[in-house]
Amino acid sequence: MNRTRIIDRTGGIFLIVVLAAGVLIPASNLLLPAGNPLHVPDYMIPLLGKYLCYALLAVAVDLVWGYCGVLSLGHGAFFALGGYAMGMYLMRQIGSRGVYGNPVLPDFMVFLNYKELPWFWEGFNIFPFAMLMVLVVPGTLAFVFGWFAFRSRVTGVYLSIITQAMTFALMLAFFRNDMGFGGNNGLTDFKDILGFPISAPSTRLTLFFLSAVALAAGYLLCRALVTSKYGKVLVAVRDAESRTRFLGYRVENYKLVAWVLSAMLAGVAGALYVPQVGIINPSEFAPAQSIEMVIWVAVGGRGTLVGAALGALIVNAGKTWFTGVLPEAWLFALGALFVLVTLFLPKGVLGLAASLSEKWKARRPSSDPTPSATPAE
């Protein structure tokens, strides 16, 4: 068996580009004068940071869909839960600077006549605890959900549909005011994070940089996982689940590890997303959002990790551009993207690039034929 390198050429380029962007974009924002064509204006920083969070989320989705064959239509739930954990920390940081000036209760609780802080809000004023929850809450949900689902051998479409039911149920729950998460309006009006004002340019640049680091680290983690022996088994589960089971592997455990890890990554993406966007509300749980995440992965190239991140960037940049220029046309474009990519680009942009370069190589004698690691389904 060939030992696959953890950092291959595409991955290396990707890591360099991400980390370089993480450094150079803030640098250009700080150092270059506003008139310079390479200057990145202030408003772009949180926008680009948002894209990086989406890219991390897409990597998480790709880990389960591309390498484990689990099409999750509920990753928005994990993303939003991570976001809510961060949002709760940020809410507690507001303290008595809220509209109602209550030192403990966030504004919406005062508004809804809460007398004291609900028990599940305790501890979120401590940053490390909140960050732990960013991992633990989505991870626990994924563990419980996956433990039941994989053990019962719920697969394929059925699994997709119940993940959708999960995020839909959570959306309905978070829309309720008595859940204690701000209902319809969600959590917003954040003031500062770790003592730094949240809308200050320096905080935004730091968050952007952290997002880039998180994306790179998330990619490396997933890449290390899928190139390990564990990853080989995972791909085997994806391509022939029954056969792998009959060979003696505990299929459900392999799936569960990837599933929980993916949920935690999604949670981290959500936690980085919230301070940059400044709001988290139940619409993040909407099933449509989760389906959109899947198309990011499909556009970039399923089962490549780099492609997933790339797809998230392409689709979201397209969305920003379209909704600015032709808001009517965005849904047409997105819809067409779904149809065309599934019909004509089953391996995504990255697959297209690979096949083009192979054609290019085929014209000249090639020395190292690498087996393509693409999903069967």
Next chain:
Amino acid sequence: MMRLPPSVPQAKTSPSTLRTLLLSLLAVLLAGLVASIPARAQSQPDISGIIAKFGNDSYSDTSDAIAALATSGSPQAAAVVEALAAGNLLYDPASKAVFIRTPSGMVDPASGAIVGSAPATLSPVRANNRVRRALDAAAGALTLLNADPAKRLDAAAAVFKSRDAAALPTVEAAIAKETVPAVKAALAQARAAILIGKADAPEPDRRAAIQLIAARGDQDSISLLRSLPANSSPALKAAAEAGITKAEESLKFWAVVQNVWYGLSLGSVLLLAAIGLAITFGVMGVINMAHGEMVMLGAYTTFVVQELIRQKAPYLFDWSLTIALPLAFLFTALVGILIERTVIRFLYGRPLETLLATWGVSLILQQAVRSVFGPTNQEVGAPSWMSGAFQIGQLSITYNRLWIICFALIVFFTLLLVLRRTPLGLYVRAVTQNRRMAAAMGIRTGRIDALTFGLGSGIAGIAGVALSQIDNVSPNLGQGYIIDSFMVVVFGGVGNLWGTLVGAFTLGVANKLLEPFAGAVLGKILLLVFIILFIQKRPRGLFALKGRAVES
């Protein structure tokens, strides 16, 4: 008063003796009435005495006079009360004489005769809130004797609500005169309602009244029984307590019945929405995320048909849904076939890719409808035969819900018939069970795929026609149904139409029965969690297909 049912002849007394008995009873009654009317007619001077009070133009006198009028039984009373309410009761400040202004001239209130000469300095009798209340009560009491039974029924209900003790004589007179059983029952209840609050009424009457009210068994009866005066005898109080318990039990029962009914109604909506999906997803295995948009297109077809009818042929409006049904079926079926031939055809055997592609199609369809018709809700009217409601016990059943239940069942059984008894159904089942074998037997599988998808989409379209009656017709209409539809199909068991039927009604009824305890949203969440857990236990749904075909 006892009313003998018409089917008495089985009794030992011969029909003829009974008839004489009845006749004599009637005669006695009539005689009593006749006797009472002249007696009241003789009190004409009294009425003029009452009327004179209006001339004082003092609020308390006016109210007293109104109350007195209501019980006077004078034929003129209604006219006076109406005139006062309309501001047509005038008085002369100098002579205190009172007149009614009518289009044909001034009328004397007491006699109803037109007065030749009226003073020029007339002003209307004023009314304040107290007077208006008295007016309402009096009007209620007076319409009890109206010629129109529907008006009498309304009046009885009004008296039942107001429980005005002053109306008691009128109510009793009305009961004696009443011939329509429904009105009579309502009057008896109104009388009972008054008696319960009237501490000086004879005790047996009041006990009977309590029993009568308890038998109603609704919220009104409970509050009425609670209002029993505190100084009533212990026996009465006990009777009222027993009545309250009885009424509460009946209330609980009807609440459950009502929730089941709402659940059946919701179930029929789910069935309609899911039944097309049962074909495309259940039979063909295509995850059709654009299914909801097919429903939406069907609803918009109804809207367009109704708009055309409104403009060109308003007299056809009651037929609009009947006209829209085949059109919606054809239109959505064509759209479905188009989607199948251009997109889904290439994705058979790759269910997850189908899911994404059809999601894309759904986005395009939504935006297309939004661009053409605008993002706002469109007005779809109900034909006259679908509006209104009727009452069974305490359950109010609206015709549109009833029709939708019937319609959902008709669609379901028609589809079942098509799949079981027609050549198309045979081919569809053959292709879905074993595509290659079917092709070898000479079935054009590609065409059958397209037709099956068209059939599923068309059924979604006619579901849209029905749902346009109870839901907002907007571009987002379909999105509200897609998750529910999938839940129904998956819960019921993929590839099994009966499963869809059972699944839809089970989920509908369960949802509505959970609502009173958990609230609407939490009930829905609980149901979703239940389905998630259910899928763990039975990954292929309630009625799973058995056999090799399932393994793929």
